[in-house]
Amino acid sequence: MAYANAFAALADPTRRMVFERLGKGPQAVGAIAETLPVSRPAVSQHLKVLKEAGLVSDRAEGTRRIYYIDPEGLGQMRAWLDRFWDTALAEFGAEVARDNLKRKDAK
Amino acid sequence: MAYANAFAALADPTRRMVFERLGKGPQAVGAIAETLPVSRPAVSQHLKVLKEAGLVSDRAEGTRRIYYIDPEGLGQMRAWLDRFWDTALAEFGAEVARDNLKRKDAK
């Protein structure tokens, strides 16, 4: 059920930007905020959501907090998506075949 | 940029239930609504969002519309997630190693 929070977390554009920023490497909160069009508290709130979703972790470094991507959340999302992948491909193929038949009949 | 709509689409619990329902096989709108705690129009609206996100497609069958999962949206999400997967694993390993060092020092 944890993937639920992950999807919700990555649904917001700004929060996705925060996450993508961490894809370039670990960053402090202020450093992230500087590159984004929102205030630092907003970034803090986004990081909190991402952390609760298992998408990021953090460590203290003096007075700063360094955030980095946690594979946990990513893995759960991938697992969930993969549950649909194979069957979706098969079903879609069947639908396309049905569609081709119809077009043929129309001729 | 299309994966953005996909994440937003799967962020809602009800909409995720609709999608998961389609994972069992193609279904008509009314059939989906019967199994869910929301009205049929609500399901219609969710399907519209899922369709715009490339997550489902539909065909007409008499007066019903049969919806089924479209691999397109799933594929884009998987591709996006995979962009972070490898680097996230590596970074996370480095963080764990750093943490172990700290614990050692503390002894």
Place this chain on the structure above:
DNA sequence: ACTTACGGTAAGTCATGGCTTACGCAAATG
């Protein structure tokens, strides 16, 4: 000890979006 730097939290505002009921449209059925 004082001050500065860095971040998390509280409170309040405003937009987004998910839900309902009511309505309209098209295809099958008699």
Place this chain on the structure above:
DNA sequence: CATTTGCGTAAGCCATGACTTACCGTAAGT
């Protein structure tokens, strides 16, 4: 054709959540 069945859309209501400013705690520097 009139009726029924199955969906999509419109309008309106209400909760959620993303953002801001203000404030507080903590760690380093002088």
